[in-house]
Structures are given as C-alpha cells and as structure tokens.
Amino acid sequence: QVQLQESGPGLVKPSQTLSLTCTVSGGSISSGSYYWSWIRQPAGKGLEWIGRIYTSGSTNYNPSLKSRVTISVDTSKNQFSLKLSSVTAADTAVYYCARDLGGLNYYYYYMDVWGKGTTVTVSS
C-alpha cells in the first residue's frame, strides 16, 4: 500500500526558500490517475491547500501562494517536491504531502493518502 514521507529542513531563515521532498513508497508515482499535493497547517489552525502536480508536470497552485511556490516531480526517484520562496514567520506550519484523486476527475481535490507531516519553523 502506498505510503508518503516528507523530508527537509525543520528550520528555515526568513527570506530564504523552504524546500521539502515527498518520497512515495509502495507504488509508482506514475501509476494510476493521481495528482500529488502539498497542504500545510499552522499550529492550532486549519488546513491550507498549497498546490498539486500530475506526473505529466501539470500543476495547480493556490493563488495566494502562487508567486512563491514551485512543485515539481521526479518520477525516476518516485518523489515530488515543494519549494516556497521568500518565507516569513507566517509560513511556519506542519507541511503534509498527499495523494490527490484529481486524475480521476478534474474537480476532485480529495487527498486519500497522507504523509505524517513535517514541521517547518521560519525563524532567524
């Protein structure tokens, strides 16, 4: 069964770029009709969708973050990645990667498999 694991620095300085990788195991990232998503959750707050990528490279981004976000995929490594530039304290959150059923129906933004999440703190 498919499992996802986030990895990356837990501490990022203000104005720098946050970089996270999600490794997919138990299945190929290229198989099936799935998008691969990033979602974040500030401590004690709700979920915020960041964006998603299809294995073709097609992406959708949250417009509130679009100018700072890049999501990419490396099918040879069975990984996809998130880069968020010019971070501030407001970007401090738990970041989750997830499998998205959007390949089945473009209107689907359903995340059915999630990583455990990784905490990223933005601080000098």
Add this chain to the structure above:
Amino acid sequence: QSALTQPASVSGSPGQSITISCTGTSSDVGGYNYVSWYQQHPGKAPKLMIYDVNNRPSGVSNRFSGSKSGNTASLTISGLQAEDEADYYCSSYTSSSTHVVFGGGTKLTVL
C-alpha cells in the same frame, strides 16, 4: 478566516448521533457535489472520511455519512464512539481561482 464555515465545537455522548455543518456559497458547496470531510486526531495527518458529498472510501465505517442541502453540507456520525473524538474538516471544490477551500474545523468531544 476560512472560506467554509463550521461550528468550532460539537459534543455528544457515546451511542448518540451528531451532525457537523459546513456552510459555503453557490461557488463551492452549493454549486458542486464535490464536498469532502476529513478526520484529524491530535498530532496525526488528516484522514479522508467522505467524498462526493456522501461517498465513503473503502475502510471507513458506515457510521459516517454525508449530505448536502443548498450551500450547507453536513457530516453525521451515528453510534458515537470514544475514538471518534477528533477535529473534522470539510472541503469543497470552488469555481474561484483557489480551486479548493477548507472549513475552519470542528472539534468533536465525546462526553
């Protein structure tokens, strides 16, 4: 402020039923049948419980059900159990450029 409105908290006793509401607009909940619900236990990742308003993924208990009327979607949990105590988030496709919106979350307490 979240795009979808949920009550901050609900509570119920074991065996009872509870309903959590999720109010949006005609651009999201009211306009499309692409509503989902997630359960999140403290320190854990969210879990998809309902999609397409009222469909359950494989493995989700049939005690969980969803519905929609107008701009408001609802999650009902019947036969409440202690393990149901968690935060619940609704989500919907939106025709706005945001693509998808979430509710602010509802904390369910099992008394």
